[in-house]
Amino acid sequence: MDVYQPLPPIQGQRLTFISSKPFVPTLIETCLPHIPKTTYSTRVENQQLQLFNPPKQSADKVAREAKKARRKKAQEKKRECVMGKRKAMELGVWEFDKRLAKWEIFWPVHRMWETYMADVMGFALRPEHLPAKERIEASVKAGVGAIQAKLLKADFHGCIVTVKDCKNASRIGGEGIVVHETSNTFKVVTREDELKVYPKQGTVFSFSLPLFAPSPHSRESDPRISFDLYGNQFRYRAGERAGKKFKPKETIEL
Known part of the structure; x- marks a missing residue:
């Protein structure tokens, strides 16, 4: 049966719908008599029926809403007196x-940076008597992977x-x-009390770390990596380096 065909004419009768005989079940019983009466109570009653497909949001509308959200967030930061990068540069x-x-x-x-790095790397305190050089080299080579991963997330101010x-x-x-x-740069203070800027591009830097956390037994001759x-x-x-890779070359200096 075509459910979309026009309703049959009502011969001089006015339909009256009351709570005991609502419109939908009455219409189903009238137009679809071959369907069991239980169909309405099991499949239609108290159910939400979607009569048409909801419209999809266009890509332009989504972009406009995202731009509006970013603008709103920027205004909230401004109200909270949070200084942005551009404003900081203007103020020097x-x-x-x-x-x-x-x-x-x-x-x-x-010196504070070395203490900070010892904490980040989880270096142990220097023992009173150092182990043999071969044992130190073996332990360092075994843990190079973990050291590299932590160095990527470390702060180098003070290095x-x-x-x-x-x-x-x-x-x-x-x-x-x-x-x-x-x-793109490292701004450093040299031993000659000069301020210099070294670009990262095309440059290879080297730095070293003590293998032990500072302790009363620490000495300047302690091994470094x-x-x-x-x-x-x-x-x-520093905040963008977590997912990046850089190539370390480790050496032991005793």
């Missing part, structure tokens, strides 16, 4: 006072970096404490 927040470019000032920062290789030969051998890291940092693969901010 990242400008470094060259009068503070003193190795003595940032040496304690480097002493040395330029090992560079397209600009005049920069090779340069050394300094990192006072500001950006996506050295890494080569390839600037081309490290041109990211």
